[in-house]
Amino acid sequence: MRRWGLVLGLGFLWAPILLLVGYAFSADRIPFQWGGFSLRWFAALAENERMLEAAWLSLRIAAGSATLAVLLGGLAGWALSRLGPFRGRALFGTLAGAPLVLPEVVTGLSLLLLFVALQGVLGWPANRGALTVLLAHATVGMAYVAVVVQARLAGFDRSLEEAAADLGASPFTVFRTVTLPLIAPALAAGWLLAFTLSLDDVVVASFVSGPAGTTLPMLVFSALRMGVTPEVNALAAVILAVVGLLVGLAGLILQRSRRNLPGAG
Amino acid sequence: MRRLLLLAPPWLWLLLFVAAPVLILLAIGLAEPADGVPPFLPPLGWEAGRPVWQGSGASLAVLTEDGWYALAFLRSLWVAGVSAGLCLLLAYPLALGIARARPSRRLPLLLLVLLPFWTGFLPRVGAWIGLLRDGGWVNGVLMGLGVVQEPVPLLYSDTALLIGMVHAYLPFAVLPLTAALLRLDPALEEAAADLGASPFTVFRTVTFPLSLPGAAAGFLLVFIPAAGEFVIPSLLGPPEAQLVGRVLWDEFFQNRDWPLASALAVALLLALILPIRLFQRLEARS
Numbered sequence: 001m002r003r004w005g006l007v008l009g010l011g012f013l014w015a016p017i018l019l020l021v022g023y024a025f026s027a028d029r030i031p032f033q034w035g036g037f038s039l040r041w042f043a044a045l046a047e048n049e050r051m052l053e054a055a056w057l058s059l060r061i062a063a064g065s066a067t068l069a070v071l072l073g074g075l076a077g078w079a080l081s082r083l084g085p086f087r088g089r090a091l092f093g094t095l096a097g098a099p100l101v102l103p104e105v106v107t108g109l110s111l112l113l114l115f116v117a118l119q120g121v122l123g124w125p126a127n128r129g130a131l132t133v134l135l136a137h138a139t140v141g142m143a144y145v146a147v148v149v150q151a152r153l154a155g156f157d158r159s160l161e162e163a164a165a166d167l168g169a170s171p172f173t174v175f176r177t178v179t180l181p182l183i184a185p186a187l188a189a190g191w192l193l194a195f196t197l198s199l200d201d202v203v204v205a206s207f208v209s210g211p212a213g214t215t216l217p218m219l220v221f222s223a224l225r226m227g228v229t230p231e232v233n234a235l236a237a238v239i240l241a242v243v244g245l246l247v248g249l250a251g252l253i254l255q256r257s258r259r260n261l262p263g264a265g
Numbered sequence: 266m267r268r269l270l271l272l273a274p275p276w277l278w279l280l281l282f283v284a285a286p287v288l289i290l291l292a293i294g295l296a297e298p299a300d301g302v303p304p305f306l307p308p309l310g311w312e313a314g315r316p317v318w319q320g321s322g323a324s325l326a327v328l329t330e331d332g333w334y335a336l337a338f339l340r341s342l343w344v345a346g347v348s349a350g351l352c353l354l355l356a357y358p359l360a361l362g363i364a365r366a367r368p369s370r371r372l373p374l375l376l377l378v379l380l381p382f383w384t385g386f387l388p389r390v391g392a393w394i395g396l397l398r399d400g401g402w403v404n405g406v407l408m409g410l411g412v413v414q415e416p417v418p419l420l421y422s423d424t425a426l427l428i429g430m431v432h433a434y435l436p437f438a439v440l441p442l443t444a445a446l447l448r449l450d451p452a453l454e455e456a457a458a459d460l461g462a463s464p465f466t467v468f469r470t471v472t473f474p475l476s477l478p479g480a481a482a483g484f485l486l487v488f489i490p491a492a493g494e495f496v497i498p499s500l501l502g503p504p505e506a507q508l509v510g511r512v513l514w515d516e517f518f519q520n521r522d523w524p525l526a527s528a529l530a531v532a533l534l535l536a537l538i539l540p541i542r543l544f545q546r547l548e549a550r551s
Contacts, residue, residue: 005358006366006374012355013381013435016392019402023395032395032402076275083268088276095279098287101541103493105513106530110286113293113527116303139282142275171268200385203495207517220387224500228394236388243383251376 017240024230024237031228041234048231051219058216061130062198065137069194070187072138073145077186078179080146081153082161099143108207111136115208129213136208137201141194145186148193152186153179185253192250196243287534294527295320305523324528334512334529338536341509344423344498345491348430349438349484355431356438356483361472363439364446375443382436390429390500397425397501426502430491437490438483445479446472478547485544493533509533 019032024042028035045051076096079086086092099107115125115132125131160182164174202217209215223232296305297320308320328334363374381389396402399416407413419425449472457467495510502508509529517526 003362006362009355009359009362009435009439010377013378013432016389016396016432017381017384019396020388020392030400033400072275072278075271076279079272079275083272086268086272092276092279095283096275097545098283101489101537101544103490103510103530103533103537105493105495105510106290106534107286109513109517109526109530110290111282113289113523114282114286117289120303135282139278142278172271175271196383196385200387202387217385217387220391221496221500224387224391224394228391232388232391233395236384236391239388240384243385244380247376247380247383 021237024233041230054216054219062195066194068138069141073142077146077149081150099140104203108204112207128210132208137198145190148190294531296524324524337507337512349487352438352487360442429497429501434487437486441482442479445476482547
């Protein structure tokens, strides 16, 4: 009985994905129809200039925004769980968590309006594209990183930091030598989370981007609006392989960090 | 002093990129549409050295007066509610299976639930487009089983929309539910069983009531993003039935009515404040 629940749920989650990957290797022009084994759609993908260009742009945006998100979200998560009461803490917490619960269309539209207003007042950003998408994705990613870091720090006794402070370490030294190593795995996991969220986003990017900034999801979305193509299936298979690799890597990092810190849950 | 130095960057970022945009959104919701770039008159203008009010509540009035928008809102909330309910229905057996598995198997099983979430929205929605079309797998299976004689039009229907929603958001419901079930003290269930309760009675009277906070969190975690969802309805749903996410998108990108799109966004926020507050309460308690 219990097994059946798992089989049913996991089957529903995985069947479409496995079929999609399987049929990416089909020669047939109609997707999800078997026409013999072939790598032609992967080859077509490798020659699709627009797709490759968009993929490269998306990867750079994802890496940049994830890095910014880790810096800002790490500080925010640390402040929320370790600084105690500071002025405006409630507002800070609400703002840090807001991107998690705001609908994507609201986030996208409001950020676009901000960029338009900034351009009107300051003349910056001069045009919308990769940079505005990067800033938007960093904002959303920051919220996720802050949550992951907060959860990690909640699992540790504050006494570790207090001991360092009692021994004469300045707050900054405590942060650098005790807190930072503790949250390093959370930062790594948060970076990966922010990276994949950025690679996956259509809605926010569509709002804040300009004519020169077509990301890979934006391109795939407009292709899917015309109906699914075998090329999109091949692309999905590639994404799946890359994500599987990254998640496996993250799992390894987390496992290793757990082994090094026997006190951690 | 250094504390301030570490706190300043996230503070400034949040004020500039989270607080300011929402305030601007509220302001543009009150703006008057106009020809030009950007296509609206700011609600506060400068004339002869002092501020002049030139906004209007016209866009907000359209939302309340035109039944089309109210209908889109109701439909969105309905779709979000049904999606979240279906997610819970599927998530229960999954979460129970994970929570009751041997401890060494729990993490791999949980990863199996979460991994599809990491493969991206679009590829999964794309897969359903291929599977649900007339000559697709789902119709093939249904005809093979003799359930239907000829292909049923599944794609671009409410059925397809709900399947896509549940598939996309199921992991969101499984996570808090699994956490709630893992926190539950197994001694309680054992005590009920020892006192002669059947497995079903144990579930009904002990497991289920104690897992309710987790179930509520899972429901809201699906409901909140589903209410404003744009991608799944526009790729799988019926083209004529409008949802808030799509209406907002079309007002913005096709009609270039920025004030109306902003007013819609504000209305969506207002509609979601209650579920969001509820979710944050549940989170704070656990």
